[in-house]
Each structure stands twice: as structure tokens, then as C-alpha cells.
Amino acid sequence: SQQGEEDPQALSIQEGENATxxxxxxxxxxxxxxYRQNSGRGLVxxxxxxxxxxxxxxxxxxxxxxxxxxxxxxxxxxxxxxxxASYFCATHGSSNTGKLIFGQGTTLQVKP
Amino acid sequence: GAGVSQSPSNKVTEKGKDxxxxxxxxxxxxxxYWYRQRLGQGLEFLIYFQGNSAPDKSGLPSDRxxxxxxxxxxxxxxxxxxxQEDSAVYLCASSTAPGAGNTIYFGEGSWLTVV
Numbered sequence: 001s002q003q004g005e006e007d008p009q010a011l012s013i014q015e016g017e018n019a020t021x022x023x024x025x026x027x028x029x030x031x032x033x034x035y036r037q038n039s040g041r042g043l044v045x046x047x048x049x050x051x052x053x054x055x056x057x058x059x060x061x062x063x064x065x066x067x068x069x070x071x072x073x074x075x076x077x078x079x080x081x082x083x084x085a086s087y088f089c090a091t092h093g094s095s096n097t098g099k100l101i102f103g104q105g106t107t108l109q110v111k112p
Numbered sequence: 113g114a115g116v117s118q119s120p121s122n123k124v125t126e127k128g129k130d131x132x133x134x135x136x137x138x139x140x141x142x143x144x145y146w147y148r149q150r151l152g153q154g155l156e157f158l159i160y161f162q163g164n165s166a167p168d169k170s171g172l173p174s175d176r177x178x179x180x181x182x183x184x185x186x187x188x189x190x191x192x193x194x195x196q197e198d199s200a201v202y203l204c205a206s207s208t209a210p211g212a213g214n215t216i217y218f219g220e221g222s223w224l225t226v227v
Contacts, residue, residue: 033215042116042203042218043155088154099168100145100216102155 005103006089012109019076021106023089024069030092032065032072033100037086046074046087081112114138116219118204124225125194133189133222137206144187145205145216146179155203161187162210194226 007022025032031050035043049056049065049072056063062075076083086107090100117136125131137144146158148171157171161181172178176194181187191198201221207214 035218040201040223042220043205045215045217048215090155099157099160101157102147104154 006087006106008106009104010107010109012111013079015079015081015110015112017079017110019079019083019108019110021074021087021108023072023074023103025072025089025091025103026070027091029067032063033090033092034061034063034072034074035088035090035102037088037105039085043088076108079108079110081110084108084110116204116206116217118202118219118222120222121220122223122225124227127196127226128193130190130192131194131224133191133202133204133224135187135189135204135206135219137185137187137204138217139185141206141208141217142184143207143210143214143216144181145207146187146189147203147205148173148200149203149221150200158189158202160210167210191224194224196226199224199226 005024013019029051031048033048034046036046037043047058047061047063049063060077065072086105088102088105090102119134144161147155148158149155159166159169159179163184164181176192179189201223203218203221205216205218207216
């Protein structure tokens with residue numbers, strides 16, 4: 001079963017609006033990562049938030065983590081057409097194998 | 113190399129044939145991972161290497177799938193007697209070391225179509 005589940009599955013917004021994607025997971029984690037995938041291409045690492053962190057920023061990205069609810073959110077502010085992509089959350093379990101478990105992803109479309 | 117390199121980028125094969133997919137990780141990265149992604153789906157973990165050994169191969173879907181790594185560098189994922197359900201993009205990734213907190217870098221993937 002998937003460790004991470006993203007919500008919504010698909011999101012369509014206008015350029016300039018903010019986009020919020022949510023991720024829920026099932027087991028205890030060491031950290032949670034967000035990745036971006038342009039259509040037909042590999043994944044690009046966006047941001048990592050550790051289990052003892054509650055919020056992290058990187059440019060127009062803001063990630064929150066609520067370990068009590070086992071959930072995370074990714075906010076993209078002032079979206080651009082170039083942000084159109086699929087976004088995945090991924091978690092490391094509490095063991096140290098490095099195995100990342102990915103969710104199904106949210107497909108974001110930003111209309112110019 | 114500058115990034116994770118995978119070959120071939122695209123492969124069309126007939127059902128029943130064997131295929132080999134190659135991954136060149138970032139130089140110096142000891143950890144190497146293989147994932148599978150079916151169309152419109154998330155990533156399925158297949159196997160992970162630390163050096164040349166595979167501590168976790170729990171995701172390999174059947175005994176038709178195998179992988180090896182040599183010289184703590186290049187890895188090959190082999191699929192024997194391919195089936196149509198094997199059609200997917202196979203993504204390789206590497207990191208400086210296994211373990212939580214290390215960023216994992218992905219290649220562009222090998223698109224496999226079994227006809």
C-alpha cells in the first residue's frame with residue numbers, strides 16, 4: 001500500500017493564484033520530501049522537511065508538516081504556467097534504509 | 113557524471129523478450145535505487161543498492177525481475193520474458209548514502225513498451 005496519498009489528484013488554477021496540495025501518510029517518518037515531475041521526465045527534488053520541523057520555505061514554496069495528523073501540505077504561491085507538473089510527496093520510514101515511498105501525486109495545471 | 117544517466121531512454125520490445133535497462137549514478141553516490149512508474153501512477157519502489165549489495169529488493173514484482181550493480185557504479189535492471197504489464201517508465205536514482213535526510217537524485221527514466 002502507498003505510504004503517501006496526495007490530495008487533490010488534480011488541480012487547475014490561473015496563473016498568479018496559489019496552489020495547495022496535501023499529503024497524508026500512514027506510519028511514523030524520519031522526514032518527508034516533495035518532488036516535481038514534468039510530463040514524461042524524471043523527478044526533481046523540491047524540498048525536504050524533517051519530522052521535528054513544522055514549516056519550511058524555499059522561494060515560492062512553503063511546506064508544512066503535522067506529525068500528529070500524519071499530513072503535509074505544499075503551497076506554491078504566485079503560480080506560473082511553468083509550475084504545471086505533477087507533484088509527489090515521499091516519505092522515509094523510521095528505519096534508515098533510504099527507501100522512499102511515494103504517493104500517487106497531484107497533477108497541477110496552471111493556466112496562463 | 114553530472115547527473116543520473118539512464119539508457120535506453122525508450123525501448124519497444126515484443127512480449128516474451130528480455131530487456132536490460134542501464135543506470136549510471138552520480139559519481140561517488142553509494143546508494144542506488146530503481147523505481148517503476150506506470151502511466152498516471154505514482155512510483156513503485158523496486159530495489160535499492162548500497163555499494164554492490166542490495167539490502168532491500170522487496171519491490172521486485174516477480175522472479176522475472178533482477179538487478180545488479182558492479183564497481184559501486186553502474187546498475188542493470190533486467191526483465192526476462194517481458195509481459196505487457198511491464199510497460200512503464202523505469203526510474204533510477206542515487207544518493208550520497210542511504211538513509212533518511214539524503215536527497216535522492218533521479219534520472220530521466222527508461223520508457224519501456226511491451227507489445
